[in-house]
Amino acid sequence: MTDASQTEGSYCYRHPDRQSFVLCQRCGRTICGECQTPAAVGFHCPECMKEARASMPRVKPRVVTAFSRSSNAPVVTYSIIALCALVWVAQLLSGGAVTQALLYFPPWTATEPWRLITSAFVHSTSPFHILFNMWALWLFGSMLERMLGRWRFLALYLLSALGGSVAVLWLSPLTPVVGASGAVFGLFGAFFMIQRRLGGNSIQLIIVIGLNLAIGFIVPNISWQGHVGGLLVGIAVAWVFVLTRSPRKRNAQLLGLGAILAVLVALAVLGDITLISRVLG
Ligand SMILES: [Zn+2]
Ligand SMILES: [Zn+2]
Structure with missing residues (x-):
């Protein structure tokens, strides 16, 4: 009972073997835990992060701690x-x-x-x-x-x-x-x-x-x-x-x-x- 329209977008677009429910706040594509960067609201995917950085070249480096670093660990x-x-x-x-x-x-x-x-x-x-x-x-x-x-x-x-x-x-x-x-x-x-x-x-x-x-x-x-x-x-x-x-x-x-x-x-x-x-x- 698998509807193709339903399975679309249920896997991370960068890791096709990982099922995920989270969508990128900017582009709406599905992203797994490792590909999520916390944004002001929701999460961004790596490509949208890169785009955002390119348009704002002088952003401060993000403070990386054990908890803010994206990882796929539950x-x-x-x-x-x-x-x-x-x-x-x-x-x-x-x-x-x-x-x-x-x-x-x-x-x-x-x-x-x-x-x-x-x-x-x-x-x-x-x-x-x-x-x-x-x-x-x-x-x-x-x-x-x-x-x-x-x-x-x-x-x-x-x-x-x-x-x-x-x-x-x-x-x-x-x-x-x-x-x-x-x-x-x-x-x-x-x-x-x-x-x-x-x-x-x-x-x-x-x-x-x-x-x-x-x-x-x-x-x-x-x-x-x-x-x-x-x-x-x-x-x-x-x-x-x-x-x-x-x-x-x-x-x-x-x-x-x-x-x-x-x-x-x-x-x-x-x-x-x-x-x-x-x-x-
Ligand atoms: Zn995105
Ligand atoms: Zn991923």
């Missing part, structure tokens, strides 16, 4: 994995204190709302949980971050994590939860949407997602609610990216992401009020 993905690993070691060493401080328990939503997000960075002490999540994050995160760019990827990850927690609040409000699964399922959903848009085989992915959802329903102590919430938010975020891919629609993209955040916050507040009134009544 820095955000690696950072999240490193952070989760560090937190996990701290969980083991602290004998449960770190887990207790960061996990999400719906009745505490109003007093300690940060737990909606921090819970995505702690895992159960069994190595299986963190290993599985980090493996999926490494696999899908590095692909998506290269396609979307760092900031879009980070927004996708955090919104999906929030979506997972909000779903737990509504569907399983007395369960304490930990884990990156909601965010990881957001990546699954987003990857599916974007693959469909860029053209590519998503059958394999559907099988992986199906298996994972099934595991969540069958195996006890796995929050399928969080998985479903993350998946839906990941799809919604990717839908915004697909609709606003053109560099000219940057404001619409920010507005779309803001709208998703606003809906999730409203659902969290509403869910919390419902939960409190149920406990009191």
Whole structure:
């Protein structure tokens, strides 16, 4: 089911083997992470950079730091994995204190709302949980971050994590939860949407997602609610990216992401009020 018009422009024009979602702000061609130079707004491709330099021969040399230098390395993905690993070691060493401080328990939503997000960075002490999540994050995160760019990827990850927690609040409000699964399922959903848009085989992915959802329903102590919430938010975020891919629609993209955040916050507040009134009544 590959439409030729859809696959056009999904690969970097300088590296035809690299699929990417980012377009050059000036010429509109697709560019991979290595070919992106951050501009005042969005990214420029190497040719447009050269043209810009030629027309302004006396530009100051750009300050090059580890983070401003363009590279194709999925820095955000690696950072999240490193952070989760560090937190996990701290969980083991602290004998449960770190887990207790960061996990999400719906009745505490109003007093300690940060737990909606921090819970995505702690895992159960069994190595299986963190290993599985980090493996999926490494696999899908590095692909998506290269396609979307760092900031879009980070927004996708955090919104999906929030979506997972909000779903737990509504569907399983007395369960304490930990884990990156909601965010990881957001990546699954987003990857599916974007693959469909860029053209590519998503059958394999559907099988992986199906298996994972099934595991969540069958195996006890796995929050399928969080998985479903993350998946839906990941799809919604990717839908915004697909609709606003053109560099000219940057404001619409920010507005779309803001709208998703606003809906999730409203659902969290509403869910919390419902939960409190149920406990009191
Ligand atoms: Zn260009
Ligand atoms: Zn390239």
